[in-house]
Amino acid sequence: MEDNTRNARYNAYVESKMAKTKPWPSLFRAFWVGGLICILGEVIKDCAILWFGVEEEAAGTWELMILIVLAAFLTGVGIFDKIGAYAGAGTIVPITGFSNSIASPAIEFKREGVIFGLMAKMFVIAGPVIVSGVCASVLVGLIHILL
Amino acid sequence: MFDITSYIITFLIGGAICLVGQILIITTKITSARILVTFLLLGVVLEGIGLFEPIKDFAGSGVTVPIIGFGASLAKGAIEAGASEGVLGIFTGGLSATAGGLAAAILGGFIFGVLCNSKTKK
Numbered sequence: 104m105e106d107n108t109r110n111a112r113y114n115a116y117v118e119s120k121m122a123k124t125k126p127w128p129s130l131f132r133a134f135w136v137g138g139l140i141c142i143l144g145e146v147i148k149d150c151a152i153l154w155f156g157v158e159e160e161a162a163g164t165w166e167l168m169i170l171i172v173l174a175a176f177l178t179g180v181g182i183f184d185k186i187g188a189y190a191g192a193g194t195i196v197p198i199t200g201f202s203n204s205i206a207s208p209a210i211e212f213k214r215e216g217v218i219f220g221l222m223a224k225m226f227v228i229a230g231p232v233i234v235s236g237v238c239a240s241v242l243v244g245l246i247h248i249l250l
Numbered sequence: 251m252f253d254i255t256s257y258i259i260t261f262l263i264g265g266a267i268c269l270v271g272q273i274l275i276i277t278t279k280i281t282s283a284r285i286l287v288t289f290l291l292l293g294v295v296l297e298g299i300g301l302f303e304p305i306k307d308f309a310g311s312g313v314t315v316p317i318i319g320f321g322a323s324l325a326k327g328a329i330e331a332g333a334s335e336g337v338l339g340i341f342t343g344g345l346s347a348t349a350g351g352l353a354a355a356i357l358g359g360f361i362f363g364v365l366c367n368s369k370t371k372k
Contacts, residue, residue, distance in 0.1 A: 126276045130269055137268025137316070138261035145260045145311035149252050163314060168354040170315065175358030179366035192271030195282045196289055197264070197315045202355050204286065209363030221363045228283040229355070232317075236290050236324045237344055243298035244328030244340030 129191050136186065136193030144170055144197075167198050174199035178206040204228035256310055263312030286317050293321025297329070323347045 144166045151162040174194075177183040183203050187194045194200055205225050212224035226233070271289065274280050280288075296302040302322040305313050313319055327347025331339030345352070 133272035138265030141264025179362030205359035240344035
């Protein structure tokens with residue numbers, strides 16, 4: 104009895120210590136992985152401009168498309184989840200997170216059928232992103248026309 | 251081109267944006283869908299008030315790779331097409347500007363969705 108309350112108090116003490124120290128490594132991991140993904144994008148853009156003579160704006164689109172397909176591939180083979188568990192927001196905030204949010208439920212819900220599983224559930228996270236983005240951009244465009 | 255200074259800036263800015271996302275996750279237990287929507291809308295607003303372009307000129311992929319850049323492209327497309335084509339432009343511009351990324355994400359999701367199986371299922 105005495106031991107149980109002591110163990111409980113000790114566990115609470117340990118947990119209070121862990122909660123304080125745990126966030127810092129995750130901040131660092133999000134920082135360096137996120138930064139590295141952005142550098143990878145910049146390298147892809149530079150290569151597109153230098154080797155394939157793509158224009159600046161088109162190179163930016165190629166850059167995002169390659170990162171997106173790469174993230175979808177890594178999601179498919181199960182590597183993305185491991186990187187995501189390590190880096191947290193470092194993989195969610197870049198465009199790779201958007202791609203993962205489409206590919207991951209597509210794979211997960213395939214067993215519910217191609218139409219209502221794979222194709223529909225694809226947008227379970229990307230849907231809100233697209234809806235909010237399109238509505239906000241139309242509003243911003245409207246404001247710019249009126250002003 | 252292949253300039254080490256610009257890579258360092260890209261790394262620092264891109265990393266800092268992800269760091270902010272991680273801080274949000276830790277402090278508010280926000281879900282990844284909300285993170286994406288929040289940062290996307292931030293990008294739309296930054297582009298709308300004209301702050302995004304100077305940041306982009308400075309940080310390059312550091313701000314265009316995070317989902318903020320996707321929101322900014324949506325807004326930029328709507329604003330530019332709105333200026334040249336009027337009301338129709340604000341409807342067509344946003345999605346036109348981001349069509350490449352969207353199509354790649356949908357196609358990638360579909361192809362790997364068909365080819366790959368869930369790891370947790372087995």
